[in-house]
Amino acid sequence: MNDDQHLSRVERxxxxxxxxxxxxxxxxxxxxxxxxxARHETPQHQGPVEDRFTNDSNRSTDTEQGEHPFLNRQADDARTAHASNKKAESKRKTSKLRNRGFSLPFGKKRKAKPRRDERREPVRDTREPKRKDERRDAATAAPKEKPHRRRWKGKVLAILLLLGLVAGYMATSPVTFLVMGSDARVGESLSGSRTDSLQLMEFVPRSRTVQNVSIPRDTYTAIPCEPEREGDKITHAFAYGGADCTVGAVEGLTEASVDGQVVITFETFMELIDLVGGVNVTATHSFSEKGFNQTYEYTEGVSYAMDGDMALAYARHRKTDTDGARSNRQTEVMSAVADKLASPTGWTKIPATYRFMKDEMGLEMNPLQMASIGMTMALQPQVDKLQIEGEDAYIDNVYYYQPTEASVQAVRDALDLTMWGTVR
Known part of the structure; x- marks a missing residue:
C-alpha cells in the first residue's frame, strides 16, 4: 500500500x-x-505562453475552489505568495530596463544616462565628493603658486636693487662741465660771437669737492677748427666752430674729457637769475659797473640780493681787475644759482630751470650727470679755484696770453682725479 493511503484525507x-x-x-x-x-527574439512565442498560462490558471482556480476551509486558506496563501513573487519579478524587470536606459510608459520617469564611448575616459560627476587622496593632493598643490610669485618678486627686487646701485654709482661719478659765456649782446645772434669767459668745472660728489678752472679768453692754444694754424686765441674757437670747436680746444689744452656744456649770453644770464628768484652774493671786490637799467655800486664784504641785471653787471666787470678776478665773480654767481636750486625753496624751480637751460642755453647733460652735480652742490663742497697762468705775448703783432707749461701741467694733474677725488 502507498504511504499516501495511510494519511488522512486533509493531509493528502x-x-x-x-x-x-x-x-x-x-x-x-x-x-x-x-x-x-521573447524581448530579445521574435514575439511569436508570446501567444502560446499566454494561452497556457490562462488555461493553467483556470484549472488551478477550479481545483482550488470550495472543498474545505483549511484547503481554501492554503489556496489563498499560495495565491498571495504567487502575487508577491510576480510583483517582485516585475520590479526586477523594471530595474533592469531602467539600468539599460529604457524609458517607462508609466510611473516616475528617471533621467536616462547617456551612453558613452568605451574608448573615452569616464566623466567625473562634479557633485561627487572628492576622495581623501584627491583632497590631499589639491591642498598640497594650491600653495605652490605662492613660492613661484615670491621668486618672481625676489627677482624683480634684485633687478631694481641692481639698477639702483648702478644708478647710484653713476650719479656719484665725477662730472666735468664747461660753461661758455658768449659776448653776444641782447638781441644779437650767437653765430660769429666769441666766448667772453670759459669755466671748466669738475664735480666730485664722493670727496665733496669742485675743481673750477678759469681759462682766460686770450689764451694761446691749438684750435681744432683751424688746422692750418699752429694756435690762436681760445675765444676765437666759438666764432669759427661754435660750441663743439670750443669744447675740442679746451679738451686739448687741459686733457680733460668734457661731459656736459652750456652757452650763456647776457640775455639768458639775466633771465636765468630772474627765473630762480634772484641770488645772494657777497662782493669780493669794490667797484661800480653800469647795467642795462642803472649803475651799481659794490663794496667788498657786503652781501647783495641781486636780480638778473645787477648780477650780470657784477659778473662782467673787468676794468679795475684781471680776467681771473672776473672769472671768479662769474663762478660766484653760478654757485649762488646752484645753492638756490639746492635749497628746499628752490626744488620746485628745478624742472623749469632745466627746461630753460636746455631750450635757451644749449644745455647738454643727462639726468645722472645732473644728479651728480646736484648732489655735490647739496653737500656744500670745497671749491678749489684754479687758473691757467701765463705771460703776455705778441705773435705777428697780435696780443696773446701764452700759458706756461708748468701751469698747464698743474691743471691737468688737478683734473686727473679718481671717483674718490684723489689724484690718479
Whole structure:
C-alpha cells in the first residue's frame, strides 16, 4: 500500500496543493524565462505562453475552489505568495530596463544616462565628493603658486636693487662741465660771437669737492677748427666752430674729457637769475659797473640780493681787475644759482630751470650727470679755484696770453682725479 493511503484525507489534499504550488511556481519561472527571451527574439512565442498560462490558471482556480476551509486558506496563501513573487519579478524587470536606459510608459520617469564611448575616459560627476587622496593632493598643490610669485618678486627686487646701485654709482661719478659765456649782446645772434669767459668745472660728489678752472679768453692754444694754424686765441674757437670747436680746444689744452656744456649770453644770464628768484652774493671786490637799467655800486664784504641785471653787471666787470678776478665773480654767481636750486625753496624751480637751460642755453647733460652735480652742490663742497697762468705775448703783432707749461701741467694733474677725488 502507498504511504499516501495511510494519511488522512486533509493531509493528502494539503500535499497535493503543495505539489501544485511547486508546479505552478516552476511554470511561472519558465514563463518569466520565456518572456525574457521573447524581448530579445521574435514575439511569436508570446501567444502560446499566454494561452497556457490562462488555461493553467483556470484549472488551478477550479481545483482550488470550495472543498474545505483549511484547503481554501492554503489556496489563498499560495495565491498571495504567487502575487508577491510576480510583483517582485516585475520590479526586477523594471530595474533592469531602467539600468539599460529604457524609458517607462508609466510611473516616475528617471533621467536616462547617456551612453558613452568605451574608448573615452569616464566623466567625473562634479557633485561627487572628492576622495581623501584627491583632497590631499589639491591642498598640497594650491600653495605652490605662492613660492613661484615670491621668486618672481625676489627677482624683480634684485633687478631694481641692481639698477639702483648702478644708478647710484653713476650719479656719484665725477662730472666735468664747461660753461661758455658768449659776448653776444641782447638781441644779437650767437653765430660769429666769441666766448667772453670759459669755466671748466669738475664735480666730485664722493670727496665733496669742485675743481673750477678759469681759462682766460686770450689764451694761446691749438684750435681744432683751424688746422692750418699752429694756435690762436681760445675765444676765437666759438666764432669759427661754435660750441663743439670750443669744447675740442679746451679738451686739448687741459686733457680733460668734457661731459656736459652750456652757452650763456647776457640775455639768458639775466633771465636765468630772474627765473630762480634772484641770488645772494657777497662782493669780493669794490667797484661800480653800469647795467642795462642803472649803475651799481659794490663794496667788498657786503652781501647783495641781486636780480638778473645787477648780477650780470657784477659778473662782467673787468676794468679795475684781471680776467681771473672776473672769472671768479662769474663762478660766484653760478654757485649762488646752484645753492638756490639746492635749497628746499628752490626744488620746485628745478624742472623749469632745466627746461630753460636746455631750450635757451644749449644745455647738454643727462639726468645722472645732473644728479651728480646736484648732489655735490647739496653737500656744500670745497671749491678749489684754479687758473691757467701765463705771460703776455705778441705773435705777428697780435696780443696773446701764452700759458706756461708748468701751469698747464698743474691743471691737468688737478683734473686727473679718481671717483674718490684723489689724484690718479
Amino acid at each position: 489534499r494539503r500535499r497535493e496543493l503543495e505539489r501544485e504550488r511547486l508546479t505552478e511556481q516552476a511554470r511561472l519561472d519558465e514563463q518569466t524565462r520565456l518572456e525574457e527571451d
